[in-house]
Structure formats: structure tokens, C-alpha cells
Amino acid sequence: MTPAHMEAALLLAGVLFMLGLISVLIRRNIIFMLISVEIMLNAAGLAFIVAGTKWVQPDGQVMFIFILTMAAAEVSVGLALILQIYHQLKTLDSDAANLMKG
Amino acid sequence: MILVWLIVILMAGGLLAWLSKKVNPELPRWVALAAVLLDLVLIVYLWVSTEASTGSAWLLRYEFPWIPQWGVSFSLALDGLSLLMLVLTFFLGLLAVLISWKEIKNKVGFFHFNLLWVLAGITGVFLTMDLFLFYFFWEVMLIPMYFLIGVWGHENRTYAAYKFFLFTQASGLLMLLAILGLYFIHGSETGTYTFNYFELLNTPLAPAAARLLMFGFLAAFLVKLPVVPFHSWLPDAHSQAPTAGSLILAGLLLKTGAYGLLRFVLPLFPTATVEFAPWAMLLGVIGIIYGAIVAYSQTDLKRLVAYTSVSHMGFVILGVFAFNEWALQGVVMQMIAHGLSTGALFILAGFLYERIHTRDITQMGGFWAKAPRMGVIALVFVMASLGLPGLGNFIAEFLTLVGSWQAANWLTVFATIGLVLATAYSLRIMQKVFYEPGPRQEPLPDLNFREMLIAVPMVLSLLWLGLYPQPILDMARPSITEQLQAYTSPESTIVEPKTALVQQLDPTTTTDQLAINQRAFSNLQIFTSPN
């Protein structure tokens, strides 16, 4: 991989990450927030792959697989929680779920 | 083994009292009474059966390895000092059960559980010779006391209980740090890691380390004692606790601080304490005067008595840091006499509270005519508190002052002025409660049989302490000379005070070790006990 390609790929990862982050910050719907987190995870994964390619090491891909499994687990727990929140509060607005504020 | 029993009886008695609530709501009182009485009988038996001053300070030892890999053992030992403190503990414990007979009406079982466990903790503190265990018992006496104040206290009890807990817990943690520090220093110096008091006694310490460790121990003991400016938990805790709680707080818990100073701080850190002594004595004098001044203007009777405790405990620290036998004997006497006299004043406040449901002395007055027996007994307690000769506190204060005079003249002068201030606040109690006509007209029943049973033994013990204190002094002497050993140069033989004065002029008799001491105090040779 040439340096130019690499820069472009890292830029892409960065943009994806920022997009994910911004939408986590501005969305109030919990489902959307979850999706945004997934985008951020994938952006991180992309960065790992690029780095792995650059150093010609398998670690980047290992990390990506690791992230994939983790994201799957996270989504399953997250969706279950979202379901519970919806049952309890009849809404998916994350700001409404502030019953444990200090 | 009898030493273990002393603690086990109380702890088991506490559990039994709690459980027996189910059988009969009055049963816990009897269980508690029986447990404390049994302990009292045991300890009095021990007292009577031991010959005083038989040479060795230690009368009984019990040791059982507990966590051997850390060097923790279940080690108990009894000497004259602990014996006296235990007699006081069980005597006051008995009175505490009796005083609560009518006063405590809810959660009787749990109350007596806590009461007995506090006593067990105190007993443990007075007995253990293992620092790990010491800290354990130190905490054991703290938590039930927290409940005693927090559950059965007066209107502001939660605040007082928190305050009590935070002060003692925070200072106790500092002591834990110091204990651990001592443990590791001793371990790395000698190779044996142990919490055993006797082995730790001769730990070689660098001056800076000794100073730090000493402050750790001092933190716990000075807060408990208490010494101005760490005293402010005490008025709240004392005034909010139920009568039995106040009695145990004033009579016993404060004494654990004094006991800790005598047992741990003095022998463990001989050089560091000598450096610190002038400041400690200064703190004592400030406590004497400050406590007396604040006591004078209190209108809450229990709060007033609490501040008098602050004042009286000033004598303890003044005496402890004078490092001579007169002062230390005075301190031991003060611990006992103050436990009785101040405890008695709290009991009196309890009697009054039961009758008129207030502690405000502006609401009292003219009780002499209504309850003459109570008046006479109160008079004795008040006189004890102002240090009238013939009662125990006088011997205590006089000996302390005689001893501290040898160490620091000017501080003693100010401490003596505290006696005048003591007169002012003590007489104010008599005046406001018993003499001056008060706002209330309703009749006040005089002391009944149970109450006389509580008050009369206290009066008699105070008189006994004042007129023939020799048994107490003899009992305490071996322990005191042992605590003072570190302060006596090996060369100096038994010196009569008079010759000591003459020797003082001759610097060649001073050993190097004493050179520091000599600068701090003018005539240290008197520390030797001529007996």
C-alpha cells in the first residue's frame, strides 16, 4: 500500500469515526445512537486494518475480528436494554432515561 | 484463659440478650445484667486474689496464634493498669444496664446487644497485646456505640452519631497506618513480621519515622481523649446519647485514649514523645482552660458536663507527658475518678431527664427542696468534679499537678488556674438546678430505690478513692514503672527527689540519652521511682 492510499484510508476512518461520534452526540433516539456506535467501531476497525497492512502484520486483522465479535455482543446486550427501556418508558428518547441522575 | 472468658461472656451475652427478646421483652435486661455482673465478679476475684506489686508487672498472659503467617496472634495480657480499667469498665457497665432499666423501651434486645458489645470492645482494648487485635477491638467498640447514639439518642442523634463515627474512624485509620508502618519497619529491621506488642517495643526507629508513627497513634488517642482542638465530636455525642451511652462514653471510651497513650505511645516512641511533650502538655493546658470556659456558658446540662470532661481530660495529657511516677499515678487516678464522677453527673442528667424531659438547665431550679436526696448526691458529684479534697478527683489532680510541676512550671500554673474555673462551672450546676427557684412548679419525685442503688456506690467509691487510694496506686505502680522504663537512664539509681534537685546542678551525672530530655525539662532524674 502506498502512502497516499494509506492516508486516504486513514482519513476515511477518521471521517467515519467523527460522523459516528457526532451522531451519538446529537441523536436522541437510542437505536440511532447504537447504530452510530457501530459506525465508530467500524471506523476503528478500518484503522486497524490499514495499520496492519502498513506494517505487514496480522495483528490488525486480528483486532478487527475481535472488534466484530465485541460489536455483536454489544448489540445484543444493547438491543435487549433498549427493549427494556421501551417497555418501561414507552419511548426511545435517551434523555427520558435519566431516572438515576444524581 | 480467664481473660478470654471476660470478652466471650460479654459477646455471647450480647447475642443472647438480642435473641432472648423473642422470649420475653424484659429478659434482655436480665441477661445483660447477669453477663456484666459475672464479669465484674471475675475481675474482682482476680483483683483480690493477686498480690499487688509482686515484682513483674504482668499478672496473666494468654496467647493463641491467629493468623501466624502475618504474625497476628490472639494475645491478651493483664497488668495492674488493665485490671483497674477493667474493674471500672464492668462497674460502669453494670450501672449502664441498671440506668437503662426504665429509660430504654424500644428495641430492648438490640440495645443490650450493642451495650455489651461496646463493653466487650473496651475490654478487648484494655487487654490485647497485639496491635492488629487492638485495632480490631478499637473498631468493635466504635460501631455498637454508633448505634447506641444513633438509635436511642435524643433529638439530634443522627448528626451526633455520624460526627462521632467520622472523628473516631478517621483518627483510627491513621492509627492503623501507623501500626502497619511499625509492623513493616520492625519486619524489615529484624526479619520477623509480627504485631506482638512486646516484640515491637524494642523496634529501632529512625527519629523521623518514630515521629510520624507516633503522630499516627496520637491521632487516634488524642481524638478519643479528647484534646482541644479535636474535641468537638464529644459534646454532641455525649449530649445526644442515651444516659447509658453517655456514661460509657465519658466513663470508658475516653479512658481508652488515655490508656492508649500510656500503653503504646510512651513505651513505643520514647524519644519522639520527649520531643513532643511540651506541645502535648500545652494542648492539655489549653484543653483544661478552654473546656472550663465553654462549659461555663452551656445551658444543656449534658453538654455542660461534656465540656467539663474536655477540661478534666486535659489533666490526663498534661500528666502523661510529664513522664514521672507522680503524674502517671495521677493520670490513672484521674481516669478512674473522672470515669466515676463524670459518669455520675451524666446519670444525674439522666434522672432529671426522665422526670422533666428536658436537659435545659434554664428549665430547672429549686430541686433541692423537692428532691433533697438527689440534691445531696448531686452535691457530692459536683464537688468531685471541682476537685474537692477527700474525693477521688482531688488525689488525681493533685498528683498530676505535682508531677507536671517537675516538668513544666508555667504550664502547671495555668492548669492549676483551671481548678478555679472548674469551681465556677461546677457551682453553676448546683445553683441553676438545685438552688435557684425554677420556672416549673410540678412536683419532682426523689430518687427511688433503684436509682439510689446506682448513685450510692458511686458516692462511696469516690470517697474511698479520695480517702484511701493506696490499693489503686499499688495496683498501678508496676505497670507505670514499666511504661516509664524507657525514660529512665540505666545508670541513674533510685533518687530521692531532694537529692535529685541537688544533682540537677551537676551536669556530669546526665547520660547522653537524657541530654535531650534535659533540655526539654529541667530535672528529669526524678523520673526514677524511689520506692
Next chain:
Amino acid sequence: MENLLWLIPALPFLGALLLILFGTRLSRMLVAILGVGSVAASALITILLGIEFLANRPEFYHQEVWQWFSVAGFTPSIAFHIDALSMVFVFVITFVGALIHLYATAYMAEDQNFSRFFACMNLFVGSMLMLVMADNLLLLYLGWEGVGLCSYLLIGFWYKEPANGYAARKAFIITRVGDTAMAIGLFMLFQAFGTLHIQTILSEAPEAWSVGSQMSVIVVLLLLGGAVGKSGQLPLQTWLPDAMAGPTPVSALIHAATMVTAGVYLIARMYVIFELAPLAQTIVAIVGAVTLLLAGFSALTQYDLKRVLAYSTISQIGYMFLALGVGAWSAGIFHFMIHGFFKALLFLCAGAIIMALHHEQDMRKMGGLRHKMPIVYWTFLIGAASLAALPIITAGFYSKDQILWYALAGENGNTWFYLAGLTGAFITSIYTFRMVFMTFFGESKTHMEHPPGKVITIPLIILAILSLVGGFIELPHNFAHFTLFSDYLAPVLPGISANEGLAANEWMFQLLAAIASLGGVFVAYLFYIKSPQLLASIERSGLAMALHRFWHSGWGFDALYDALIVRPYVFFSRLNKRDFIDSFYTGLARLAEGFHVMFSETQNGVLRNYVAGIVVGAIMILTISLFL
């Protein structure tokens, strides 16, 4: 007999104990028998002991009852030591005390706290006996403080009146100020001698201390502090006039037999160390001289019969201090004894008058009692004559003349002391006869109930006889040279020699003293009988009125102490009622609470804020790690 020593203080204590325990259940008769009997029995033992003492002339009697305690060489005992000096005191205390007790059975007959009264009185006598019989200073201190306690209990006996309670507390606290000084003196003595045993200290002091050494001066001044507190001398005299709040027998007991003479005893007892500190001893004399004048002037202006007597006590004790200060030890003790007789007599007479006039104490409302109560009149007159030291016939003349003589001609005497004493004698005579004339002469102003009974008059007569003949046991050198009393004291207290040059003219100074005394009577007669309008015209002038007010208030000492000590103390105590140190800890708690409020704001439950927080934090950490 020596083995019975302990009974002398023990009997009154036993009486007190029985009365405290069972007093309320006993009949008045039994209470009276117990109360009077215990002191009378002590008096009896004392007299028997005294006869034996005089017959055998041992140096002292000693008895150890038990060892009080023993700590590292400090071994005070409950032990009694009676020598010639303490014998005089024990005699006066028990004998006069017994008479006062007897009198009190009648005086207090109507009081509902009859048994409490006698319990306290017995305790009082017992403590005082402990004080004078103690063989060590710690036991002396026990009696010393015990006397303070009893004075507190008895002055505030009628406790329902807050003013009485105030006077009682004042007496206790002010004397305790002196006691504190004395306690410090004891610490120093112990440090110096390793014991508080009196005889040991007295025998070792001359070797240990050189004359005028700093140590001895300090110790002596501290002991003097104790003495002036108990004896009502300057500057701690203010409690004594207020102590009149107690029942009259109590005043008699305090002033004649117990309490105020404790200071005199202490100084006489410790005379060796006082002689080692000439500077301090001179201060004793100065205190005495100044006090006797100040109190005399105050006595001139009082209207309350008992307050006149109170100030006269302060003044007479001033004479004793003057005597002790110039080294005329036996003269001081002699005056103490005679004063004990006539002052008890005067107080008891005053009590009889007050009782007959329904507790009226104001002399302006008395008068004309001469014919209504002749026995009281005559005995009071004898007491007054003795107090005023009328020459030849009264005991007071001989004792006071001796003091005046040595104040001038003694080794440490000088003209100023003599002049103070002479002026004092003149004033004494004026206020004494002012009292007599206002009370017994003129027209009657208050209705009298009934004349006093036998129980009251018998003690009066006995004391009156003693006030007359008591003086004949010690006559001046040029008069008959009869020195029974000073010979008797000689083994304990050193004699004093008079200045040779002046000795030839001793009669002249006696004449002066007699003139001063008689002159005082004449002045009183002039102002209060012959031409009262003369007095009235003087009193109207502005200066006299201001002076009168000033003297009446006891030279403003009360106001001074009030402003300097009492009020600031109470003010600061009240100010700090809530204990400012606590505010530091409550401040800590407030601070913790403040942080709690602040940080709990961040826990607002809005998920996006948390995310934002994480992001900001991550960026900050990244930035920091980039730049470092």
C-alpha cells in the same frame, strides 16, 4: 490522751455524717443533741487534752491514723500534730464553736432545714479542726478546701434567695483563687523538700534556703495568696462582707472560730519560711496594715449591723497579719484568740437582736434596745469595748496594744505600721460605738417580739466573761510583766525583742493607744448621741457623700473585679457558647456538601452529556500525551 487526738476532728465529722444520713428522720431535739453534742464532746476532749498538755508540757502530740497514700516518696498521712500553736486554735474552734452551736439551736429553731444546718455546721468545725491539726500540708489543704465548701453551703443556706447563692459562690470561688496560689506553693515546697510534712519542712528549710532567696520569697508569696483568700485580706477580701447572707450563727462561726483565721494559722504555722523571706514578710505586714485601714473606713459607713461586724473582722485580721508580718508571732495569735471571743460574742448578740426584730438588720431601724434586752445590751457592750480596745478592763486592749507596740518597736516594725495601727484603733473605736449607740440608744423604731431565751443568753455571758478576763494572761512588760501566753507559745513560735531605745517610753505609746480608743468612743458619742445634726451637716457635703458611697461599697473592689474579671469572663464564655472550634469541622462538612452539590450536577442522566464528557476527556488526554 494522745490516742484520742483523732476523735477531736472525727466527732464533728461523725455528727455531720449521721445528720446527713438520718437527719430528716430525727426529731429536732435529737438533731440538736447530735449537732451540739459532737462539737461539745470535741471541746471537752480538747480541754482535757489541754490540761494534760499544760501539765506535762510535751513538745507536741502526734497521732497517725492511716497513711493517706504513697507515691514515689510522696507519703502524706492522715495524721494529727498538736503543739502549743494548734492547741490554741483547736481550743478556740471547739469551745467557741460549741457555744455557737448551742446558740444556734435556739436561733434556727423555726427553720425547716434544721438538720441540714447542723450537718453543715459540724462539717465546718470538723474541716477547720482538720486544717489546724494536720501534720502535713496536704491534709491541711483538705481542711482548707473543706472549710471553703462548708462556707459555700452555709452562706447559701437560705438558697431560695438567688442573692444568697451568689454570695455563697463568690465566697467559694474567691477563696479558691487563693487556694490555687497556695496549691502552687505546695508544689514548689514538695519539689524543694520531697515532702509536705510540716515539721520536716520547718526544720530543713533554714539549711536549704538562704535568707531572702528567690525561691523562699516566691513560695511565701504563694502561701500568702492562700492566706489572704481565706482570711479576707486585700486583695481577696470582697467575699467576706457578702458572706453575711448566711444565718447569723454561721457568720459567727466563720468570723470567730473557723475559716477566716485559717490564713493566720497558716502563716504562724509556716513562720520559719516566712522568716527566710523578709521581703515577703514585710508584704504580709503591709497587707495587714492596708487592709485594717480600708476595712475600718468601710465599716464606718455600713448600716447593716452584720456588715459592720464583717468589715471589723477584716480589719481585726489585718491587725493579726500586721503582727505576723513584723514577727510578733505570739501577739498575732493572742489577738486571734481574744478576737475569737469577742467577735463570736458580738455576732451572737447581733443575732439575738436580729431575731428579736423580725430579721431586721438595718441599724437605722433599730435603737432604744438598751432597756428591752438588758443582757444582750451589756454583753454587746463588753464585746464592743473589747473590740474597741478600751484600756485596762478589756482583753482587746492587751492584745491590740501588744501588736501596736511591736509594730513600732519590733525588729521589723516602723513608724508607718504603728501609725496605721493607731489610726485603725481610732476608727475601730468610732465604728464600734457608732454601732452601740445606733442600736441600743435613742428611741425604739421597730417593735420587739420577745426577749431572747436562756439558750441564747448563756453563750453570750460566757463569751462576755472571756472577752474581759481573757486578756489578763498576757500583760505588757511595764504593767506587770505577766507573759503566760507568749511563754506558752515560746517552744513553737520565737519571741520578739523590742527596740531598746523605745522600750523606756512604752507607757507613752500605751497612753496614745488608750487615747485613740477613748477618743473614738467620744467621737461616736458626739456624732450619734450628743449632736446628730453635726453629723447630718457633714454628710450633706458633696465630698463626704462621694466618700461615703465609695467606702460603703468597700472601696469599689467589687466593681473593679466585676469589670476586670467576672464580666469579661462571662462575656467571652457566652460568646463562645457554640464553641468556635466546632465551626471548623462543620465548615469541613459544609465544604463536602458543597462538592456534593457541585458534582451531582454532572450526574444528570443525559446519555449524550456523558458521551460528550468522554470525548472531551479523551481529547484532553490525547492532547496532553501528544505535547508531552
